[in-house]
Amino acid sequence: VNISLHPVTGLGAIVPGDDLGALLAEAMRASNFSLVAGDVVVVCQKVVSKAEGRVVDLTAVTPGERATTFAGEYEKDPALIELVLREATEILRMTGGHLITATGPGFICANAGIDRSNQAGPGEVTLLPCDADLSARVLRETLKAAFGVELAVVVSDTFGRPWRLGQIDVAIGAAGLAVLDDHAGRTDWSGRVLEHTVIAVADQLAAAAGLAMAKGEGVPAVVVRGFHYSEGSVGAAALVRPRDEDLFR
């Protein structure tokens, strides 16, 4: 069985209060595309944040002393740094102009996931959804009702990572699928029993969808079809490695 990636196009500009799930369903229908049972709809964080009103006008943010100092040192926007410090639950690194933070349920990324690209106005930025797993659950319910099929939803964002250059898309929200897939006891392609391997399925789905979003040409969502996921209900917050099991914090 092959897996295919279907970009969703034709979604207009999203504004706070929009019913994103309904608009995605409408955009799919407008291009004669219907969801089928087992589809995974990967939706980029940006449109989710905008629909949820997680948009801030930087000109309305008054930077404090810490933000002003750091911003001055590295020629950054003090208002943006202030916002990052407010959104961060923890600062892992604040050096060389880089601000690596924990945010939300413990996701670690640059600038608390605050993004300047694709804003509504020149001074506007998007914050991560307050609870991207909840966002995914809401989107899933809307899309299930719209197409009458079982499906899963992943909310993705583009994160850097240590040790390797470049960014990849990861899951920050998920609903309807097991985000981690434990291969213990399964056999591999030669028929041998695998060692204990747990695949971060939601992250692999986000990265795959990223291939179809990568060119940045109007693809806020991608449908992954033909991937057999397991059911699950814990969400992407379960992908956060517990602090005391993390060798690199």
Next chain:
Amino acid sequence: VNISLHPVTGLGAIVPGDDLGALLAEAMRASNFSLVAGDVVVVCQKVVSKAEGRVVDLTAVTPGERATTFAGEYEKDPALIELVLREATEILRMTGGHLITATGPGFICANAGIDRSNQAGPGEVTLLPCDADLSARVLRETLKAAFGVELAVVVSDTFGRPWRLGQIDVAIGAAGLAVLDDHAGRTDWSGRVLEHTVIAVADQLAAAAGLAMAKGEGVPAVVVRGFHYSEGSVGAAALVRPRDEDLFR
């Protein structure tokens, strides 16, 4: 344009000295599958290592004192630990039974990428290819000649990562494509200019292919079709973040 993932099946057991590219071409032809221009063939490390003879019988490895001590402390196989220490160019963490190492051109992963699953015999393990970019180049030449089309090759392996649970597939070798795709100056889906974003395309391709390998049922390679990569010649070694730019080493 949609992207599709085509698992390659029907590859027999691989032994040292096998011409892996020729055997993959044969397996594709046997299932009436032909490569077309622009395909990316993602091949799992395990079969590459086996074809290249990067297989070691643990019973023939004499562990030194450091390996014996660490193995005894955490109930590990001393011979395996010895081999990890030999393959590692650097030990990042050696604690709690975990051995996080740099290996090859600087890839950071557990146990220097040594893998016990899927071995030929009960005491056998596979090491990473000596130069997985060279492996990718050789596979690419063979597959290009076999099908008469331009294509790219990625050699993938399954790595853990800090901060997030579960493993994902990443590129350890690449040929024929730009492993990093710089979006600077491009517009995103709303027509705004993107901030400086560099996507680790080869890693996204590896992760996508991982979806079709994930169930561990005889899928040593996956063809990614319909993804428009840029040409490039630097290989996956270029994905290693330079040490002095890495905030987490």
